Amino acid sequence: MNKNIIPLPKPDEARSSRQVVQSYIFTTAIYDFNVYEKRVLYNLVKLAQSQIEGVRLSDSMYKIDHAYKEFVMIELPMSDFLTDGDDKNHTRIKAALKSLHQKTFTYSDAGVWECFSIIANPKIRLRSSKVSFIVDSRVWDVLLDFSRGFSRYDLRVAFSLDSSYAMRMYELLAGQKDPIIYSIDSLRKEFKLEDKYTLTKDFIRRVIESAKSELDEKSPITFTYTPIKEGKKYTRILFYPKHQTDKEPKDAHFKEIVRKYGTGAYLSQEETRLLTEIGFSKTGIKNNFELFIQCKKELDFIYELALLKGRSREKTNPCGWCIKALKGKLADKI
Numbered sequence: 623m624n625k626n627i628i629p630l631p632k633p634d635e636a637r638s639s640r641q642v643v644q645s646y647i648f649t650t651a652i653y654d655f656n657v658y659e660k661r662v663l664y665n666l667v668k669l670a671q672s673q674i675e676g677v678r679l680s681d682s683m684y685k686i687d688h689a690y691k692e693f694v695m696i697e698l699p700m701s702d703f704l705t706d707g708d709d710k711n712h713t714r715i716k717a718a719l720k721s722l723h724q725k726t727f728t729y730s731d732a733g734v735w736e737c738f739s740i741i742a743n744p745k746i747r748l749r750s751s752k753v754s755f756i757v758d759s760r761v762w763d764v765l766l767d768f769s770r771g772f773s774r775y776d777l778r779v780a781f782s783l784d785s786s787y788a789m790r791m792y793e794l795l796a797g798q799k800d801p802i803i804y805s806i807d808s809l810r811k812e813f814k815l816e817d818k819y820t821l822t823k824d825f826i827r828r829v830i831e832s833a834k835s836e837l838d839e840k841s842p843i844t845f846t847y848t849p850i851k852e853g854k855k856y857t858r859i860l861f862y863p864k865h866q867t868d869k870e871p872k873d874a875h876f877k878e879i880v881r882k883y884g885t886g887a888y889l890s891q892e893e894t895r896l897l898t899e900i901g902f903s904k905t906g907i908k909n910n911f912e913l914f915i916q917c918k919k920e921l922d923f924i925y926e927l928a929l930l931k932g933r934s935r936e937k938t939n940p941c942g943w944c945i946k947a948l949k950g951k952l953a954d955k956i
Contacts, residue, residue, distance in 0.1 A: 658718035661703045670765040694762045697754040719744035788836035798863045805858050822856045842869040896927035901940045
């Protein structure tokens with residue numbers, strides 16, 4: 623079977639086309655992408671975030687065209703796929719676009735069979751160094767949903783990781799404050815390694831230790847862990863999320879990112895929505911931004927905001943009350 627084609631789901635596994643797209647992009651394909659393919663996807667998610675946030679893009683450099691119902695036309699500069707000014711690897715960009723164009727997945731229900739890809743009709747205009755391609759509207763909708771749950775910084779970290787195992791562990795641990803336990807069998811499924819590293823010691827060394835090593839080096843989120851035995855066999859792993867403040871952007875860089883991209887650089891769409899519904903204006907969010915970032919690090923921020931939102935309705939100054947409540951939650955953690 624062509625490894626680039628996802629097989630049709632069995633009748634008892636029927637899912638919506640949206641679920642199929644989401645599963646393929648964010649639980650299957652992403653872990654098979656090379657660094658340049660990941661940059662294509664990362665830039666698509668960034669464009670989706672810009673659309674959600676109402677950010678005005680440079681008309682001469684970027685285009686998101688919704689003129690057609692079935693697909694979205696995308697155009698952006700080739701430089702967005704390169705690491706820096708010294709990266710001139712246009713050949714790899716061409717190969718990445720071709721590979722993504724060829725990676726198709728299928729959907730079937732009682733009356734329809736479909737086959738489509740993440741991108742189609744990729745084109746590079748060499749004179750202007752612009753890249754254009756078509757994205758199926760269902761893929762674009764999934765990108766919009768995905769981008770709502772992550773800040774720009776979350777995504778930047780995730781897509782900077784080289785190892786698929788590190789990416790998966792980052793995804794599993796992002797936003798996690800408390801220890802979390804996984805069976806080794808479930809982890810094998812998460813990493814799609816049911817038939818590889820069958821010895822537990824090999825799985826831990828090649829997968830868990832490999833992921834931890836890269837997260838230790840690059841990510842503000844990493845972990846320690848303890849294997850758990852049942853009888854003579856290790857069957858589960860207890861993970862302890864660990865925050866590395868030295869891997870956070872430096873203060874000057876932090877402020878520059880916020881100045882350039884706004885608070886959406888570090889607050890997810892869901893967090894911003896809850897703060898707005900409590901009553902915070904854009905200025906109010908910005909003025910209390912450092913508090914909110916601290917809450918993201920120390921608390922289950924979305925859960926706390928959801929609770930505060932309900933209780934704040936009866937307060938005369940809901941924003942002031944919310945700030946005081948969050949500071950109290952942080953003090954309790956000390």
